[in-house]
Amino acid sequence: MNKHKFSFLSPLHLMKQMSHNLNRIIDHINDAENSMTVSYDFKEALEEYNRMKPECLDEFCANYSFGYCLLHKELDSPENREKMYQTLKQQIIKHQKAS
Secondary structure (H helix, E strand, O other): OOHHHHOOHHHHHHHHHHHHHHHHHHHHHHHHHHHOOOOOOHHHHHHHHHHHOOOOHHHHHHHHHHHHHHHOHHHOOHHHHHHHHHHHHHHHHHHHHHO
C-alpha cells in the first residue's frame, strides 16, 4: 500500500479541526457580547435621583447610565447604556408607584 497516496487528507483534516475550533471561539465571544449585562447599585442611583430631584426622568436615566458606563470601560457600549437606561427608568417608576 502506498502511504503517500492519501497524504493530502491529513492537512485537510487538520484544517477542518482548526476551523471548527475557531468557530467555537467566535461563537463564545459573540455570546459573551450579547449577554453582557450592566450591574449597578440601584440604591445608589435612587439616592442620586432623590438628591438631584431632576425634572426629567428620561434625562436623568440617560445621563446616569452614560456616566456609569464611562466610568466602567469594560461595560461601555451603546447596547449596555441602553439596557441600563431602560432598567433604571423602569426601576425608578416602579419605586415611585410603590411609595
